[in-house]
Amino acid sequence: MxxxxxxxxxxxxxxxxxxxxxxxVKSNIQEVTVFVENAQIFRKASKELPAGxxxxxxxxxxxxxxAKTLNFRAKGAISVKSVNHFQNYLSDKTxxxxxxxxxxxxxxxxxxxxxxxxxxxxxxxxxxxLRANKQMGxxxxxxxxxxxxxxxxxxxxMKSLIFEEESRSKKYEQFKKESKLLLKQLDQxxxxxxxxxxEVWVRLHSDKAQKIQMELDYIVKGASWFPTYDIKAESIEKxxxxxxxxxxxxxxxxxxxxxxxxxxxxDPSLSNQLPELKTYFLDYNRTAPQYNKEISKVTGIVRxxxxxxxxxxxxxxxxxxxxxxxxxxxxxxxxxxxxxxxxEVKFIGYEPNxxxxxxxxxxxxxxxxxxALEEVVVVGYGTPAQGQLAGAVSGINIRKSSSATSxxxxxxxxxxxxxxxxxxxxxxEYTLTKPYSLRSDNSKLTVDMVTYELPVEFQYxxxxxxxxxxxxxxxxxxxxxxxxxxxxxxxYFEHTFIGTTVLDTQFAKDTLEFSLGxxxxxxxxxxxxxxxxxKKVFNARKQELRDWDISVKNNKRQDITLYLKDQxxxxxSSEIEVELLDKSGAKMNPENGVLQxxxxxxxxxxxxxxxxxxxxxxxxxxxMVQ
Numbered sequence: 001m002x003x004x005x006x007x008x009x010x011x012x013x014x015x016x017x018x019x020x021x022x023x024x025v026k027s028n029i030q031e032v033t034v035f036v037e038n039a040q041i042f043r044k045a046s047k048e049l050p051a052g053x054x055x056x057x058x059x060x061x062x063x064x065x066x067a068k069t070l071n072f073r074a075k076g077a078i079s080v081k082s083v084n085h086f087q088n089y090l091s092d093k094t095x096x097x098x099x100x101x102x103x104x105x106x107x108x109x110x111x112x113x114x115x116x117x118x119x120x121x122x123x124x125x126x127x128x129x130l131r132a133n134k135q136m137g138x139x140x141x142x143x144x145x146x147x148x149x150x151x152x153x154x155x156x157x158m159k160s161l162i163f164e165e166e167s168r169s170k171k172y173e174q175f176k177k178e179s180k181l182l183l184k185q186l187d188q189x190x191x192x193x194x195x196x197x198x199e200v201w202v203r204l205h206s207d208k209a210q211k212i213q214m215e216l217d218y219i220v221k222g223a224s225w226f227p228t229y230d231i232k233a234e235s236i237e238k239x240x241x242x243x244x245x246x247x248x249x250x251x252x253x254x255x256x257x258x259x260x261x262x263x264x265x266x267d268p269s270l271s272n273q274l275p276e277l278k279t280y281f282l283d284y285n286r287t288a289p290q291y292n293k294e295i296s297k298v299t300g301i302v303r304x305x306x307x308x309x310x311x312x313x314x315x316x317x318x319x320x321x322x323x324x325x326x327x328x329x330x331x332x333x334x335x336x337x338x339x340x341x342x343x344e345v346k347f348i349g350y351e352p353n354x355x356x357x358x359x360x361x362x363x364x365x366x367x368x369x370x371x372a373l374e375e376v377v378v379v380g381y382g383t384p385a386q387g388q389l390a391g392a393v394s395g396i397n398i399r400k401s402s403s404a405t406s407x408x409x410x411x412x413x414x415x416x417x418x419x420x421x422x423x424x425x426x427x428x429e430y431t432l433t434k435p436y437s438l439r440s441d442n443s444k445l446t447v448d449m450v451t452y453e454l455p456v457e458f459q460y461x462x463x464x465x466x467x468x469x470x471x472x473x474x475x476x477x478x479x480x481x482x483x484x485x486x487x488x489x490x491x492y493f494e495h496t497f498i499g500t501t502v503l504d505t506q507f508a509k510d511t512l513e514f515s516l517g518x519x520x521x522x523x524x525x526x527x528x529x530x531x532x533x534x535k536k537v538f539n540a541r542k543q544e545l546r547d548w549d550i551s552v553k554n555n556k557r558q559d560i561t562l563y564l565k566d567q568x569x570x571x572x573s574s575e576i577e578v579e580l581l582d583k584s585g586a587k588m589n590p591e592n593g594v595l596q597x598x599x600x601x602x603x604x605x606x607x608x609x610x611x612x613x614x615x616x617x618x619x620x621x622x623x624m625v626q
Contacts, residue, residue, distance in 0.1 A: 020053040031260040036267040036321055039223035043216045049206040061198035062220045062252040069219040077207035084201045106182040109175050116172040123165045222348035223250035224314055225263050226323035227487035229503055236458040244450040251348045251442045258435040265428045265485055279592035282569035288626040299333040300362040302326040302345055310366055312442025318342040321485045325444050335488045337502040428483050460562040462524055470522035471515050479512035491516055523553040542619040553606035562599040568613045575617055582612035
């Protein structure tokens with residue numbers, strides 16, 4: 001029924017407009033607003049119109065147009081009757097010269113493969129012959145000197161043939177791999193879906209012969225952007241440099257050539273995150289907290305239904321702007337923000353694939369969206385007033401408004417600004433100051449949007465019970481003025497790349513914190529001194545003593561402040577008593593048992609701390625104490 005309805009629409013529409021004069025409109029893309037997913041295209045054109053009924057055919061558009069978002073505008077003595085969208089399956093967008101060049105290259109590879117096959121066959125036959133005739137010890141008429149000569153020839157020839165066989169086999173496999181890639185590219189070029197283009201038909205009435213200026217905008221699928229950051233700190237005595245970057249890609253079926261780009265936050269191995277302690281509740285038949293290794297980074301390969309790598313696929317933490325793109329081999333890696341639950345992979349022409357994050361390695365297999373490729377979409381609209389027909393999505397600000405206000409910028413003297421972020425009631429927009437071109441091939445365009453020099457407070461934090469390293473934490477106040485979005489950040493400290501983290505603004509409060517990783521020049525050791533069990537017969541009580549020594553040394557050339565945490569258990573029974581015997585001046589939170597020290601360490605100086613406590617409980621009960 002779907003195909004019958006679509007065919008009826010295609011057949012009936014020209015009959016409905018048979019009395020109208022058809023005019024083809026060739027237009028250029030002037031502006032593009034790229035959302036976190038999808039993009040809004042703005043086109044302009046001018047045409048001389050005769051008086052009477054006219055059918056304007058906007059051709060060469062994207063095949064991924066969302067028909068509900070069509071918005072046509074024109075100035076002049078006209079009245080718009082309807083705006084319709086459908087896909088043209090008869091257009092041929094294949095580049096014959098490019099296809100011929102690829103075919104010629106593949107034929108040359110095929111010829112080289114055939115030549116290598118012949119050489120390998122000859123080598124195999126000669127090796128079989130030598131192996132069949134190597135038993136010459138019993139042959140008559142062969143002297144010892146002759147046998148030695150034959151054996152030497154046999155050894156050298158066998159070795160030469162085996163090396164040549166290995167070399168030619170490698171060449172053959174390389175030619176085979178290149179030929180397969182070329183065949184895949186030729187197959188993509190010749191697919192029917194590759195020749196589909198979008199068209200928009202506007203039926204209107206012109207009161208007189210006139211030249212009119214027209215605009216058409218709509219939302220397309222197959223485009224996206226996501227933010228990433230470079231965070232560089234030369235030392236803990238200087239501000240950090242934060243470079244805010246946009247990664248843009250599109251596979252809409254139409255190239256973008258020198259267009260004005262606006263980016264919108266709207267949406268039509270080792271972790272560098274400081275570990276956190278869990279409250280240690282002490283009770284019978286209850287173990288100490290278990291610190292399972294949290295997944296902080298996921299890697300994997302995105303493949304199509306034929307198990308071939310799928311480059312250019314968008315891999316996103318669902319509900320976040322933290323994203324990655326698969327490379328030429330389908331490989332991706334993504335650092336996860338807190339509370340990340342699902343990864344979602346999208347690629348135009350394939351069904352979205354979302355899975356719960358449950359491992360550090362997650363491969364995805366994408367299936368073609370057959371329905372999207374086959375279905376013809378025809379949508380009609382009623383007659384609007386005053387020459388306009390708007391079908392914009394509700395809730396999306398698609399044009400600049402007078403309510404937009406420029407956000408505050410960092411006041412550092414060497415700040416470099418390329419773009420002006422505009423604040424909207426529901427999202428942010430960044431309009432790039434120069435035009436960009438982007439082909440419809442899912443290649444990634446990375447643009448430096450803003451470079452800030454930011455004053456931050458550096459602090460060292462450590463939880464030696466969980467990790468014997470000190471983490472350098474940068475704390476930024478008043479961060480809201482910079483309009484940061486959640487994204488992966490590459491960290492550089494003292495001119496060295498130290499890994500990645502996530503700038504997670506979703507859960508930040510007044511102060512934004514991000515980890516610059518471990519600092520190996522701060523030595524921390526935590527070791528058990530005494531773990532004794534004693535019984536007191538007279539009061540029928542048992543005691544478990546735990547004694548820990550913690551030593552810290554600052555091997556840096558600068559003085560530092562280190563915030564160090566440890567913990568003691570918290571009793572949940574009136575029968576169990578936990579007595580803290582030594583805490584070396586730490587502040588203790590009685591609700592969760594966490595001890596915290598603020599240590600001022602001069603360069604080259606060290607500090608020794610002690611955590612000592614005893615757990616008391618009835619001697620006839622068993623209690624697991626760490």
